[in-house]
Amino acid sequence: MGRLLVAAKIPSSWTLCASSFNWTPEIIAARRAAADIVTGIVASTAGTVELEPGLVWRSFPNPQHTEVDALRDALAGEGGRISIVGASLDDFTSPSRRRTLQERLDFLVPQLVAARRVGASGVRLPLGQAGPKLLALVQPLLHDLDLVLYEEVQGQQTPDSPAVAPALDAIAALGDKRVRVLVDISMLMPALPVSYLEELGKGGVSPDLLKRLAEEWRDPATAGAIHALLQAGGVPPRIHTLFMNLLIRFGRSEAGDLQGILPLVGAFHLKFWDLDDDGGRVSQPLRDLGGLLNRNGFTGTLTSEWGGHEWLGDDPTDMTRRHLALAENALAGG
Structure with a gap:
């Protein structure tokens, strides 16, 4: 199956990618080897893939060269490559013992080496998890390995929130292009997904709250209603995680x-x-983002990441291909 062609084009300095995270249910099902599934992404969907290595390399978080090289070579055979590798930083050796600074560095270094070996240009961690001291130790390695460390901000985090601003300030203070920010546009949601609201309804959330979530998502009072229901123990246990x-x-x-x-x-x-793009809930944030990035001369990667497989059973290849086509048109239209 060939890659989708779309009429609108984004700037050549932007690279559209697909995340292997989108294929999580298929990888877990293990009907095919995880590495074969990732290679198939390149063949069917996108030439550049963001890798979730914990789903693919059995030896992760200390990836063995044989596993890494095999994936690199298989991707190259399809004309594809890895963009960013999702790194892990397990800060505790037990519930009561936190890793020392040196132990944290030792935990991360094999992942950096593997990322370089597989041909990636960067690795990704949650915003602020590394902290200034570890970042200072990692910086020379990033330069030696020709890697960028991306710290990710997402969801309900905002640039000026107390938990986020200091981490952003620390990155700015470094003044090093080897340490950058990755923004997940789950931050930019004008409305909730229709399929998600349907799942809440099936799970027992009241029609009144569902109506409020559907029509007044960005109203601060809606956040208060969500917290109140949770604190009152009113969320049905079967959908608590959702x-x-x-x-x-x-x-x-x-x-x-x-x-x-x-x-x-x-x-x-x-x-x-x-x-479901009713009212532009999917495309409008992309159009807004495209305009913003165009005006500011952005260069970098933009990766399709599907979070809905948590409750939807759709085919990840079809979903990702359709999303990439929609995204390119919307970004270019911005």
């Missing part, structure tokens, strides 16, 4: 809120949940 997305993974920001941090940003996750 409900928590409202508190963590779904944001209320707008593209313009990113203006101040754009000089630090080198990559985006084009997070989507379903492809």
Whole structure:
């Protein structure tokens, strides 16, 4: 199956990618080898892939050269490559013992080496997890390995929130293009996914709250209603994990809120949940983002990342290909 062709084109300095995260259910099902599934992404969907190595390399977080080389060679055989590798930083050796600074570095270094070996240009960690001291130790390695470390901001995080601003300030203070920010556009949600609201309804959330979530997502009072229901123990246990997305993974920001941090940003996750674009809930944030990036001369990667496989059983290849086509048109239209 060939890659989708679309009429609108984004700037050549932007690279559209697909995340292997989108194929998580298929990888877990293990009907095919995980490495074969990732190689298939290149053959069917996108020439550049963002890798979730914990899903693919059995030896992760200390990837063995044989596994890494095999994936690199298989991708090269299809004319593809890896963009960013999702790194892991397990800060505790047990519930009561935190790793020392040197132990944290030792945990991360094999992942950096593997990322370089597989041909990636960068690695990714949650915003602020590394911290200034570890970043200072990692910086020389990033230069030696020709890698960029991206720290990811997402969901309900905002650039000026107390938990986020200090980490962004620390990156800015480094003044090093080897340490950048990755923005997940789950921050930019004008409305909730239709399929998600349907799942909440099936799970027992009241029609009144569903109506409010559907029509008044960005109203601060809606956040209060969500917290109140949770604190009152009113969330049905069978959908408790799904409900928590409202508190963590779904944001209320707008593209313009990113203006101040754009000089630090080198990559985006084009997070989507379903492809129901009623009212522009999927395409409008992309159009807004495309305009913002065009005006500011952005260069970097934009990766299709599907979060909706948590509750949808759709084919990941079809979903990702359709999303990439929609995203390119919307970004270019911006």
